[in-house]
Amino acid sequence: MKIGIDASRNRSGGAMAHIIGILTEIEILPPEINEVHIWSYKVLLDKLPDHIWLIKHSVTDLEKSLFHQLFWQFKHLATEAKKLHIDILLNTDAGTISRFHPSVTMSRDMLSYEKGEINRFGFGFVRLRLFLLRYVQNYSLTKSEGAIFLTKYAAKVIQGYCGSLVNFAIIPHGISKVFRIETNSGKWDKADNEPVRCIYISNVDLYKHQWNVLRAINCLKLKGYNLTILFVGGGIGLAQKLFEKEIQSKDSNKKIATQMEYIKHGDIPVLLKKSDIFIFASSCENMPNTLLEGMAAGLPIACSDRGPMPEILKDGGIYFNPEKPDSIADAIESIIDNESIRLNIAKKAKELSYQYSWSRCARETFNYLIKIHEITNCH
Numbered sequence: 001m002k003i004g005i006d007a008s009r010n011r012s013g014g015a016m017a018h019i020i021g022i023l024t025e026i027e028i029l030p031p032e033i034n035e036v037h038i039w040s041y042k043v044l045l046d047k048l049p050d051h052i053w054l055i056k057h058s059v060t061d062l063e064k065s066l067f068h069q070l071f072w073q074f075k076h077l078a079t080e081a082k083k084l085h086i087d088i089l090l091n092t093d094a095g096t097i098s099r100f101h102p103s104v105t106m107s108r109d110m111l112s113y114e115k116g117e118i119n120r121f122g123f124g125f126v127r128l129r130l131f132l133l134r135y136v137q138n139y140s141l142t143k144s145e146g147a148i149f150l151t152k153y154a155a156k157v158i159q160g161y162c163g164s165l166v167n168f169a170i171i172p173h174g175i176s177k178v179f180r181i182e183t184n185s186g187k188w189d190k191a192d193n194e195p196v197r198c199i200y201i202s203n204v205d206l207y208k209h210q211w212n213v214l215r216a217i218n219c220l221k222l223k224g225y226n227l228t229i230l231f232v233g234g235g236i237g238l239a240q241k242l243f244e245k246e247i248q249s250k251d252s253n254k255k256i257a258t259q260m261e262y263i264k265h266g267d268i269p270v271l272l273k274k275s276d277i278f279i280f281a282s283s284c285e286n287m288p289n290t291l292l293e294g295m296a297a298g299l300p301i302a303c304s305d306r307g308p309m310p311e312i313l314k315d316g317g318i319y320f321n322p323e324k325p326d327s328i329a330d331a332i333e334s335i336i337d338n339e340s341i342r343l344n345i346a347k348k349a350k351e352l353s354y355q356y357s358w359s360r361c362a363r364e365t366f367n368y369l370i371k372i373h374e375i376t377n378c379h
Helices: 012-026 042-046 068-077 076-081 127-143 151-161 210-222 235-248 265-273 289-298 309-313 325-336 339-353 360-379
Strands: 002-006 035-040 055-059 087-090 103-106 145-149 166-170 194-202 229-233 256-262 279-281 301-304 318-320
Touching: 012 035, 012 042, 012 127, 012 289, 035 042, 035 076, 042 055, 068 076, 087 360, 103 360, 127 151, 145 151, 145 360, 151 166, 194 210, 194 265, 194 289, 210 229, 210 235, 210 325, 229 265, 229 301, 229 339, 235 256, 265 289, 279 289, 289 301, 289 309, 289 339, 301 309, 301 339, 309 339, 318 325, 325 339
Parallel strands: 002 035, 002 087, 035 055, 087 103, 103 145, 145 166, 194 229, 194 279, 229 256, 279 301, 301 318
Antiparallel strands: none
């Protein structure tokens, strides 16, 4: 078999980590497969290993605008794949407009499907884009011979819009080994002058609720708790304005909160080692990769109760309503005040994280591609 992978639009950190992870940490290629061809842009291809069975195709149009990327995907990808006698193509983004068959399409976007989340963006280009994206994703998922969802939650919600799919698999992402680090795991006895150090890693967006987290932290400060918070990730537009307004209102001297707008993904473990509590306040996720990284680090976690978060974290954290600062504050307070709770959830979260490896993800992904190829040939 010859497998094709369309990674032409894998631009986000999670999308890049997925491709790098499965092709780097794959333990052994299934014997049914003798070649894997991948199409992408140079930066991503340069990060991939040089396996003898992995053939990289660098495409000039993928270095250009989104229009050029989409045109190449629609007009040229199928032709190139057919010339190479590709047996099945993995579309790593459900927004694909590729015409190659047979194919398996991966769903990694949730924002256009989650009830109430689109409404946060008001009436404008972003809202229109999300509706169009939902239409394209529904079309690609239903027209593909197989589909991959990252969580059970995502599979249920998305099929509520696109209809029940005959063939699909749930294959969660993995965690980079660099995040399996040793932290204090909740074992701390803070002196009066040493703050509890919280960390929230995510881009600032309307469904990430950074301003609510800051309100919660400020509420705890007013109750006498000594704590600080580091927000890792920049933002633009209304969400960043709301966040900055909250900082000016509650922490104009910047004694409580710090925002780091950009940091390399590989540098995040250094920050996690210096942290005491991991906070994850998103209300919309397909696969919460950042949460997985906090779990792997073994930190006590205060987590949003929305989406697939309870499916992933299970009983390894304290949950809160991300839209209610009081709820966030209560979760953090219970972690600070109760040593047995924080030690227990930190231990459970780390144990749960071992279910998520890129080698497991690679094995399940390639085996599913083989399965769909066999089903297609039978028909």
